Amino acid sequence: MRLNYVETGPADAPVVLLGSSLGANQTMWAPQVDVLAKRFRVIAFDHRGHGESEVPEGPYTIDDLGGDVVELLDTLEIEQASYVGISLGGSVGLWLAQHAPERLHRLVAICPPSNTAANPEVWTDRAAQVRAEGTQSITDATLGRWFLPDFKEDLEPVRQMLLDCSDEGYAACCEAVSALNLLPGLKDITAPVLLITTDSDQSVPPETVVPLASEIPGAHLEIIENAAHLVTYSHSDTINPLLLAHLA
Numbered sequence: 001m002r003l004n005y006v007e008t009g010p011a012d013a014p015v016v017l018l019g020s021s022l023g024a025n026q027t028m029w030a031p032q033v034d035v036l037a038k039r040f041r042v043i044a045f046d047h048r049g050h051g052e053s054e055v056p057e058g059p060y061t062i063d064d065l066g067g068d069v070v071e072l073l074d075t076l077e078i079e080q081a082s083y084v085g086i087s088l089g090g091s092v093g094l095w096l097a098q099h100a101p102e103r104l105h106r107l108v109a110i111c112p113p114s115n116t117a118a119n120p121e122v123w124t125d126r127a128a129q130v131r132a133e134g135t136q137s138i139t140d141a142t143l144g145r146w147f148l149p150d151f152k153e154d155l156e157p158v159r160q161m162l163l164d165c166s167d168e169g170y171a172a173c174c175e176a177v178s179a180l181n182l183l184p185g186l187k188d189i190t191a192p193v194l195l196i197t198t199d200s201d202q203s204v205p206p207e208t209v210v211p212l213a214s215e216i217p218g219a220h221l222e223i224i225e226n227a228a229h230l231v232t233y234s235h236s237d238t239i240n241p242l243l244l245a246h247l248a
């Protein structure tokens with residue numbers, strides 16, 4: 001799989017991979033990259049079907065998405081890296097911690113869906129809608145879940161990022177989310193994990209993230225107040241120090 005990635009920071013520094021949300025691409029990490037790149041070789045990548053990565057026909061699975069990251073590490077000859085992922089990117093991080101523990105140094109999983117067995121049709125319906133009507137049909141609703149109404153920054157670049165996402169890539173990743181169950185392997189995770197959730201996330205409600213902290217050995221949990229789903233973008237002043245403290 002040909003994944004697009006952008007590298008920033010010293011080539012000989014410890015590596016941190018950044019994995020994005022469903023519908024987003026590596027540019028969503030702009031509020032983090034310069035801060036992290038002072039100490040790390042930062043590699044922000046696009047999941048398959050997203051950004052400038054290859055777009056095979058779906059459905060995809062979490063094994064596909066996680067396997068792509070292992071392949072990226074192999075291609076770049078990186079034995080071990082830390083990983084920060086939000087949303088679907090956070091699920092990929094939990095998958096790496098379970099399936100490729102030797103490749104993972106430290107993990108930050110932000111608002112990660114971990115088990116969608118109770119309502120897979122939310123995701124299969126969204127996949128069908130995007131295949132039929134494009135990502136423009138879900139953009140307003142997505143921005144409404146990603147940001148609280150009092151977040152007053154210009155959201156046009158974020159809207160454009162969603163519009164730019166491949167319809168097939170978005171739909172195929174919805175199908176990966178629809179079949180997620182990462183719960184059984186949580187107890188076997190050995191990497192140091194920081195879990196971050198927010199008090200007002202309608203996409204991945206905090207009630208689904210908080211319990212993960214007692215399942216993952218030694219995990220640390222942070223709950224960000226007055227924040228919705230895309231907290232790395234809306235609350236970077238709070239998130240960036242947490243990332244630096246955990247990754248150091």
Ligand SMILES: O=C(O)CC1=CCC(=O)O1
Nearest residue numbers: 021022087088113142203
């Ligand atoms: O609801 C959304 O659009 C956000 C989201 C939930 C899981 C994911 O990867 O993205």
